[in-house]
Ligand SMILES: [Mg+2]
């Protein structure tokens with residue numbers, strides 16, 4: 001496949017987000033349903049914002065959602081976004097989105113007509129740069145391109161009486177998914193030429209390009225994660241997938257105290273079985289925000305911080321401050337687990353620690369950082385310590401994977 | 415539609431469970447992946463076992479999974495199940511499943527040839543009696559019937575060069591889903607008559623009935639929950655859906671102490687905003703196991719139990735014992751939250767309570783009961799109490815919805 005450097009592409013995107021929530025059985029359209037604390041469409045926008053060669057992102061919404069969408073763009077700090085009002089149907093909305101690039105020119109706006117336009121649904125959040133680049137480059141070569149997937153179910157045609165007329169041979173057909181990409185003029189001309197019937201009842205852009213611009217789209221096998229969030233179960237799946245991705249990396253921070261290092265080492269060994277990438281670093285390594293950012297490559301959303309004394313929150317406070325000021329990332333909630341070593345048979349949690357963690361958690365929440373506490377009984381007996389560390393690792397893993405704000409500030413004990 | 419009483423139906427089911435885990439990208443076939451502590455197929459079997467007019471359930475597995483499947487049936491106590499080995503392909507497996515009803519007869523087995531046979535995938539766990547009855551009754555009338563769903567994506571045909579050839583008009587087609595039902599002789603004859611090519615490359619039973627038994631299947635619009643668990647995200651969705659269903663009902667148990675009743679009342683008011691059905695009962699109402707079962711109709715998987723004193727676990731222990739002995743249900747984990755009232759500014763959790771709840775939780779886990787603790791600061795000041803109760807309600811809701819075994823025995827505080 002032709003893999004020209006993306007740098008030479010002048011591409012833009014149109015994201016139809018005009019759908020109603022009917023199929024979800026609720027009144028909130030699915031693109032605005034909350035997934036991990038933010039509207040679903042934010043996750044899709046973020047996928048596009050990461051791709052630097054996509055210069056402009058036009059979001060097309062129903063008129064009743066125009067203000068909501070503008071508020072979302074501001075609130076979550078999305079960039080390169082233009083919000084416009086769509087039409088009655090999917091095709092009319094996409095057509096409205098395309099018009100922005102021409103209207104923009106005539107009005108002297110910064111938005112320019114792109115060579116290639118990518119069309120993608122707001123309710124398909126997991127689109128990666130790789131497939132975006134594939135469809136864009138194929139569109140330049142073929143005029144049009146779209147991602148497809150194998151059919152999961154057999155497709156059948158029904159007779160007027162609601163009985164089976166015939167079934168299609170599954171292997172010969174594909175499900176047409178998104179993203180799709182077009183040379184701008186090809187899809188725009190197709191929309192200009194197509195019928196009112198197409199605009200009202202059609203749904204497939206590739207079909208318009210074929211019918212009205214005589215362009216046979218290149219079909220590319222896309223990854224399964226491109227699926228369209230349609231039902232409530234899809235929202236559950238999307239949230240779980242994001243949580244799974246956020247749980248891949250964990251950083252263990254210990255100070256140079258001997259006991260802390262020992263517990264940190266054992267946690268490291270245990271947590272490797274639950275979490276793909278575990279790194280342990282010590283205090284001395286992260287003196288500046290820049291160090292911290294270099295260590296994590298902006299990929300780590302989970303931190304555990306080992307304090308020696310039960311009442312000592314210093315290490316955790318320092319970490320939380322660094323994360324806050326470093327703006328390592330704020331789009332997804334970070335998890336910080338403050339670990340405190342206690343002596344066996346001691347009164348388990350003292351009020352001071354409890355209050356301290358509670359207050360720290362309350363403050364950190366404002367920066368989208370979820371702080372939890374964990375008391376680990378430190379025993380000189382190796383097998384008893386191992387038991388505590390093992391149980392502690394299960395709790396740490398659960399807190400990271402569950403990522404539930406209702407439990408923040410709570411202190412677990414093992 | 416003809417809604418003959420189900421009682422007059424002699425129906426059986428065949429569940430092909432021979433699929434490999436290739437599409438999930440893992441080595442465990444999806445029907446055996448763990449969903450809320452049990453293999454996915456257990457959830458599907460339970461949906462069938464609830465339907466009394468389905469007399470026999472034949473599960474068809476790959477030979478390498480025969481022992482595993484038999485172990486699962488025994489371990490989780492499934493009833494009316496016959497496990498048989500399938501063939502190389504989906505159709506060959508279903509055919510093997512059907513043969514059991516005839517072989518059984520000749521061998522004098524208790525399995526009898528049914529009038530109607532339902533075919534359903536092991537990886538579609540959320541099948542309700544309603545749609546099973548619809549397909550079974552339609553099969554009796556039309557000879558064959560199957561559930562269908564609207565297409566989510568446009569279906570397109572590809573040219574040999576991998577370009578768009580044509581797209582199908584979405585409204586004219588349906589996705590063929592499960593369950594399907596047939597008069598036994600119609601589908602069995604179709605399998606006897608069909609070609610080796612059909613057996614090797616076909617997937618659609620409705621097609622065989624049409625082609626070889628001249629039977630046009632009745633198509634019935636099924637609910638969205640019938641979807642096939644195919645990808646990892648579908649496992650996430652299935653687990654979340656089950657958890658959502660288990661979180662619909664909550665029972666609050668208080669003793670007759672004034673403070674307990676007050677807190678119970680306020681929790682009731684708050685929790686109504688998070689959980690669909692909340693019932694509060696007092697000690698005097700549940701003296702026998704039978705009472706408890708009558709109150710809950712086997713529908714309630716969540717209990718909170720309000721103890722007045724911090725160190726007092728009596729109420730909670732009593733409840734856990736009742737749940738254990740009453741066998742209200744053991745197929746899904748029950749959640750019991752032990753609430754303890756504390757005085758403001760007191761040392762927050764004493765070691766005795768902590769140890770007590772920890773031990774109770776450990777014991778209860780063996781009966782699939784997840785016990786958590788929650789300390790609520792009881793204040794005479796109405797607004798401060800309201801604040802604690804509000805925060806406590808969020809924690810209770812989170813524990814119920816998350817249903818995570820790693821956190822059992824932990825004590826939350828508000
Ligand atoms: Mg489409």
Ligand SMILES: [Mg+2]
Pocket residue numbers: 153154590591617618619
């Ligand atoms: Mg099928």
